[in-house]
Amino acid sequence: MNKHIHLRMKQIFNIIFLACTIVCICFVQNGYGKTQEEINSLGERLDKAPENSTLKVDILLEYGQYCLEKVGELKVDMDSAMTFQNQAFVLGQKLGYIKGIANAMILKGRIYTEMQLKNQAIIQLKRAFLFAKKHQLYKQQGDFFIHFSQFQNNEIDGIEIKIGYYIKAIQLYHKANAHEDEATSRKMLGDYYSILGKSNEAIEQLDLALKIYQDIRFKDLQGVYNIMSGVYSQMGNYELAIKYGLLAVRTAEALGDESLQLSSIYNKLGISYLYLGQYQRALESWQKAATIAEKYQDADYLRIIYDNIVNAYSGLKKFKLALKQLIYIEKNYPPNDYHTRLMLQYRYVMLYLDLKQYDKAKPHFQELIELNKDTSKDIINQMYINHVAIRYYIETKQSDKAYSFLIDQDKISRSVANKKMLYENYLTWFKADSALGNLSEAIKHYKLYKVYSDSVMNAQKAKQISNLQIQFDTEQKDKNILLLTQKSELQNATIRNDRIIKIISISGAFVLIVLLLLGYNRYQLKQKTNLQLEQKQKEINLQNELLKRLLNEKEWLIREIHHRVKNNLQIVISLLNTQSAHLKNQDALEAIQNSQHRMHSISLIHQKLYQTENLASIDMKWYIEELVAYIKESFNVDKKLSFKLSTDDIHLDVGQAVPVGLIMNEAISNAIKYAFPNQKGEITIELKKESEKLCKLLIADNGIGLPEGFDVEESDSFGMSLMKGLCEQLEGSFEIQHQHGLTLKVIFPINFELTR
Structure with a gap:
């Protein structure tokens, strides 16, 4: 689990910098996007509207808004939008239609903004605000604060200013009984709070937005569900994150929403699946998000999606595929700001550590540390740096350098109130203490890990x-x-x-x-x-x-x-692991390691029993796979040896599973240590039903076999005595053959008393 702490932790803020942009795009599309039928209807209404009427002013403004929001940002669309705005403004002045004049002034400011004429846009929007304030038009004053907030950047300081603008807008919309505008603004405010890590404030605003939407029977709720899913993920409440993510998907699909918002929904749903360790589902969600996002060719957003796909491949331990995907991102979507440069180096370091290629990880880690000197130490970037530094220093045997990052990560974990992040950090801290021989601190941090x-x-x-x-x-x-x-x-x-x-x-x-x-x-x-x-x-x-x-x-x-x-x-x-760090006697170290392996084989059984509904028996197929994976990792034999597993669907009670596991542990460990000196080989493990009541355990290798003159029956080694004693406990037969390697075969009766 420790190996992938960074996968879970990193996702908390993975798409946070683009959340605001995506929601804004979706808000525009859902709020103002027009079907061809609606456009035709709008034209008919404009033709039928009385020449000198406030209705015609409103329809002209609606037409101008449609031209402004059309996909593509063509000059002809901006010119058309400005023409409709001018006509509405002139007619509004002629009729003395105050509300129409204010809306026309705001629309003009928005057109200037879209045309990248910032100074003219600011002047125009301020004129509209003063006009609306003079005539006590509360909704139009709220519109000013919403559109004026777009001139702020998406860094921390800019978002804090935006929050102030949105709070003012919400007060004005509430005063004007503009319920939909108030709900949408609260939704956006919740999104901004989540970016700053203020999860409780975010949920409060999103709940209020959802209630208002439901009261006015507003159907397009996928946007607010999507943001709620992301916030609950940030809080560590992954079940609620999944719930609201699936609600967002169902709502969007029911309404036929194929916008970039649906891609964002799949993206956050994938993040929630990743938290729960469901990497395949996460990968499928992100692939759907990428398919939709490709249609819009938003480079920044696509970089985030593909970065998440790298995460999924890593979770599935497909590290080479993940590295290939990362190289593709760097080539086709090169980083263009501090955060994306940092994330690229972060990914490279983590993947090379997964691949045990420490020499290749080193230059990327050094560049990451250099980038760290330029940051303002915001919580998001610092979390990434802390995690990569902790893991790099521990795996490269420089545990003393990890302490400052462990302390800082502890503070961050507490600030975002995520207990899962907190106890995983304490477990890493315990390992660092153990590696340096700080036993009292190791015990202290292990106790904290267990508490949380x-x-x-x-x-x-x-x-x-x-x-x-x-x-x-x-x-x-x-x-x-x-x-x-x-x-x-x-x-x-x-x-x-x-x-x-x-x-x-x-x-x-x-x-x-x-x-x-x-x-x-x-x-x-x-x-x-x-x-x-x-x-x-x-x-x-x-x-x-x-x-x-x-x-x-x-x-x-x-x-x-x-x-x-x-x-x-x-x-x-x-x-025992801590004690072994202070022993130099090889025999003592080997004895401790053998004891650790035996205890782990027993521990796996008890772990499986308390995590499942079946308290009486063990699924031996699962157990053998887990035990072999543990032994491979302990002896680091991925490249040297291959394992061939063949297991029937067999369930054994604890009394039989423990001796079977210990026999396997002894036989496999001995094969790894003695059967293949300076050569590659294969170890075969089979657990088959010989009959309805008999079970056969076979462990074979194609190594050098037993030395000449070695008598199995006369052997007094501890391992051989242990296996014979365990076989007697199983009431089974014990046989060793040494032709073309060594084969151990145990046949024993299955105890059905507790397994049926």
Whole structure:
């Protein structure tokens, strides 16, 4: 997990600098984009409007706005927009239409802005504001602050000024009852707050925007859902991030939205998937985002999408593909500002570290440190630099240089209130302390890591319990509804009987009395039966509730035991690792490493048991893959040896899984250490069902085999004795063959008592 901390952490702010731009583009397209049918309708309305009317002023302004917002920014469109604006302004003055005059003045300022005539745009917008203020036109005053904010940059200082403008605009829109404008401004304000890392303020504004949109029945809600998804990701609440991301996708697709906004939605959805470790889904989301973004050819935005795809490839451990993608980005979308230059070097360092090519990582890291000298130490860039520096110094055995970056990263993690980031930083800190022999500090930071990681896990468990309680309550309601239905059917039967009695009563008083007595008697019997059924149902419900509570408590205790056993084993492994840093005796070091491997093989079993619903058995296919991956990483044999795995769908209980895992650990470790001196080779691992009740474990290598004269039966080595003893524990047979290498075969009966 530590290996990819930077993947999760980096995504918090991955598209943050372009979020404002994208939302603005989408706002324009959703608010003012016209279909051909709407354009034709607009032309018809203009032709039919009375010559000297305020309606014609409004339609002229709408036409001018359409020309301004057309894709392409052609000069002919700007000229047309200015023509319609002038006509509306002149007619508005002639009619004394104050609102129309103010809107025409604002439109002219916007046209100047689009034509890159900044000074003229500022003068025109200020004139419009003074005119609107004089005539107490609150909406138009709000429009001034929104459009005037565009002259600020998208750096931290510029965004803070924009926030002030948007707060003023919201107050004015609220005063003017301009609900849609107020909601849109709150949405943008929430986006700006998220850029500054003020997540709580952002969610507050976005919730208000969503409520206003829903009150006025505004349908294009994908934009606000999209921003909410990004903010919840920033806060570390990935489930809500996924929820709002999928809401944004469904809403956009339902409305036929194919704009750049849909690309942004897929982009943020991919980020949320990445947080949860679902790299393939993240890759698919980003590929969809890239397909849409290619249509618009926005270089800055495409650079971000392709950078995210690099992330996905890294998460899938396809490092060469990720490096190829990064080279493509540098060639086709070269960095054009400080942040993109920093991110490019950051990516190169991380990928070369993943590939263990430290010599190639070094020049990129040095350039990154040089870039760090020029930054204003804003929180976003500093997070990237901290992560790359911590990882680089630890992996290149310079742990002492990582401390200043660890301290700074701790402060940043606390400021954004992300517990996941915090405990991952403490785990890295623990490793740095261990490498330098600072045992007291290592223990301190490991305890902090456990406190925060357990806090996150407990929160997740509490949510699972809540969901189970809701499910249980729903089932109880269904049972109550069924009981009420039965009562209703009984009552209907009684009514039908009463009707029959009334018809028969016409035949005679005697027959009437008899039938009434029979009917009354039957009614009493049914009532008595109903009471008995209800009493039995209550008893059954009480027993079911008691049994479920006992079962939940039992499962919870078992899961907690496995969790604590796994944690204790991990602590022992970590302490052995720390102790090994101070030993020089090779035999002692090897003994400690062997003990670590054995404990890790047991720890994997307990980890799997408390993380899954099945507390009785282990999926051996998963376990063998995880154990082999761990051993390969421990002995660093990726290039030297290959592993061939063949495993049936076999589940074993803990009593059998532990000895099988220890036998595998011993056999594979011995093969790696002794079977292939200065040569490449292959290790084959099979776990097959020999029959319905028997299982065969085979571990073979094509190495040099046993030395001449070596007698397996007479061997007194600890590893061989351990494997024989474990085989006896399994009540199985133990056989070693040494032709063309060494083959170990264990056949043992499967214990079905707990696995079925």
